[in-house]
Amino acid sequence: MESNTSNKNNKKMIVINGDHFSNLPEFYEEASRVFMKNVDWKVGTLDGFNDILYGGFGVFENKDQIELTWKKSEKSKGDLGLEATREFYERKIKQGHPFNVELIQKNLDELISGEGQTLFDILIEIIESHKNINLILD
Numbered sequence: 001m002e003s004n005t006s007n008k009n010n011k012k013m014i015v016i017n018g019d020h021f022s023n024l025p026e027f028y029e030e031a032s033r034v035f036m037k038n039v040d041w042k043v044g045t046l047d048g049f050n051d052i053l054y055g056g057f058g059v060f061e062n063k064d065q066i067e068l069t070w071k072k073s074e075k076s077k078g079d080l081g082l083e084a085t086r087e088f089y090e091r092k093i094k095q096g097h098p099f100n101v102e103l104i105q106k107n108l109d110e111l112i113s114g115e116g117q118t119l120f121d122i123l124i125e126i127i128e129s130h131k132n133i134n135l136i137l138d
Helices: 023-035 046-052 073-079 082-095 101-114 119-128
Strands: 005-008 009-019 065-071 132-138
Touching: 009 023, 023 046, 046 119, 065 073, 073 119, 082 101, 082 119, 119 132
Parallel strands: 009 065, 065 132
Antiparallel strands: 005 009
16 A cells, blocks of 8 residues: 655655545545544545644644645546536535525536536645645646
8 A cells, every 4th residue: 555645855745646536425535544544533524624634633733844746636627527516516405404505506506607616626725725735736
């Protein structure tokens, strides 16, 4: 099994491998395995994914500089693209409470019109919002 974390010049190197998942729940499993090694907590939402990127638990601390390589990112872009995102929004709309159905419908409408973000885009935005993480799409 390949190592998913290492140190290089005081920068922690972390690898997400797109071959290890093909949908959002499997992405969460990969993120849990890579970021939360030896911690009894699993990522299960976009907010949860954002939370682990702050560090302080799992494989890095809050101030650590991270180089995150997303291998097979083009595969992930397709796997977490338009169709997966549409299904994601439609499930939330169908479930209703506690979700903001109006906002989710707006996001779905934007997605269908070609102006909205896919799940892949959302994950990239979440990662890039953490200034201590340098993302490399491979």
